Amino acid sequence: MSSLIDRPFAKMNGLGNEILVVDLRGSSARASAADAQALARRGETHFDQLMAIHDPKTPGTAAFMRILNADGSEVSACGNGTRCVAWGLMEEAGAREVMLETAAGLLECTAGEAPGQVTVDMGAPKFGWADIPLAEEFADTRAIELQLGPIEAPLIHSPSVVNVGNPHAIFWVDDLDVVDLRRAGPLLENHPLFPERANISLAKVTSKSAITLKVWERGAGLTLACGTAACAAAVSAARTRRTGRDVVVTLPGGPLRIVWREGDDHILMTGPAEFEHDGRLTAEMFSAAA
Numbered sequence: 001m002s003s004l005i006d007r008p009f010a011k012m013n014g015l016g017n018e019i020l021v022v023d024l025r026g027s028s029a030r031a032s033a034a035d036a037q038a039l040a041r042r043g044e045t046h047f048d049q050l051m052a053i054h055d056p057k058t059p060g061t062a063a064f065m066r067i068l069n070a071d072g073s074e075v076s077a078c079g080n081g082t083r084c085v086a087w088g089l090m091e092e093a094g095a096r097e098v099m100l101e102t103a104a105g106l107l108e109c110t111a112g113e114a115p116g117q118v119t120v121d122m123g124a125p126k127f128g129w130a131d132i133p134l135a136e137e138f139a140d141t142r143a144i145e146l147q148l149g150p151i152e153a154p155l156i157h158s159p160s161v162v163n164v165g166n167p168h169a170i171f172w173v174d175d176l177d178v179v180d181l182r183r184a185g186p187l188l189e190n191h192p193l194f195p196e197r198a199n200i201s202l203a204k205v206t207s208k209s210a211i212t213l214k215v216w217e218r219g220a221g222l223t224l225a226c227g228t229a230a231c232a233a234a235v236s237a238a239r240t241r242r243t244g245r246d247v248v249v250t251l252p253g254g255p256l257r258i259v260w261r262e263g264d265d266h267i268l269m270t271g272p273a274e275f276e277h278d279g280r281l282t283a284e285m286f287s288a289a290a
């Protein structure tokens, strides 16, 4: 029997990235991998990421947040989901800023100028091979060599790799459809060079301040948008002098503005959070027959 039964949920999205926010504040309930897999399968609660919000652990924070992918794996960052949670908590408190906490640290979130827009300080990226992590040492992670299968090898190569709270590989392309991510995504996500798997993006730089992006997400598959992938692409593009540090990253679901701030190297992500519907989780939602 799931400990989540009867807990309130809100179905939201960030640029079409499907987010299920489950409110566990005031309870000792904890979302399991099996809970996530069951809820991800059902229409009403269908999601790419489940954001479980818990009572705050640190003074000054509004909530502690756990993040689960649709496959049940737990991760430490989700840009679109963070905007959704922040938007909900700001609405609840009538506030324009909120501090959230994850196992990986604090996330400062601010309401944007346009309604429904939220800016999240995603912290500083990590470029060291062991931090990403990679299975072998690379002195320079701006472009790494990795073995690809015979279909992809002639088409994509030398991704930039970075950890923005989670691991990302960015393949620079002229055509976002050059490979079928639905086929290549799972192979690349599980490449032996990525011991914790990786989120895989195809990125096209269209100007010094614009990138278009398609993402195969670790643990969720093809999604309409991925906030951390947009951050990963933006810092990788700036680091390789393809763009400046202030860019618009356009995903299939729409645009995010990413600023890689000079001085503290923090990444600021701005984009929308949209409420769809809410309800309470029922025992039936966790039953095997989805």
Ligand SMILES: N[C@@H](CCC[C@H](N)C(=O)O)C(=O)O
Pocket (backbone or CB within 6 Å): 017, 048, 049, 069, 075, 077, 078, 079, 080, 081, 166, 167, 199, 217, 218, 219, 220, 223, 225, 226, 227, 228, 229
């Ligand atoms: N959709 C998210 C990323 C969620 C986590 C990712 N799939 C992972 O496993 O690292 C976003 O908006 O950042």
